[in-house]
Amino acid sequence: MSASNRGELLAGYGERVPVQELAARFNIHRATVREFARRAGYPSRAPEHSEQLRAEAARLYAKGLTLIQVAGQLGISDEAVRSAVVATGRTIRPRGRHPINL
Known part of the structure; x- marks a missing residue:
């Protein structure tokens, strides 16, 4: 560059x-x-998503949506959803179908 x-x-x-x-x-x-x-000496940035958005991502995932479904619904990446879920102390489910608890 x-x-x-x-x-x-x-x-x-x-x-x-x-x-x-x-x-x-x-x-x-x-x-x-x-x-x-x-x-260049810039400090690391804080998370780019608000705490409210991260909490909503974790809530939707806990209801049974997949990482990709939550990401699509909130307009963020699936990695951001994964990060939000882990930050709330929850674990990521194994791959496969899971019932949605609405």
Whole structure:
């Protein structure tokens, strides 16, 4: 990545542009965006999703929806759902069909 592009990326990171957006803009992986920011001395960002959204994700998963179903319903990634579930002290179910408890 050129120095000018790296500068632009870091400026965006400093302005709180979402990491996913920066990764898409510069055609790099999200982890690469975070690594450039870390090397430049930026502090690690707090979770990008609100506590309310994370709680809702965990609640829907606990009702029986899959990670992908919850992600689709809330417009977040399945990894964000997984993180929310684990953060609430719950475990991820084994793969396979599970009844939905509505």
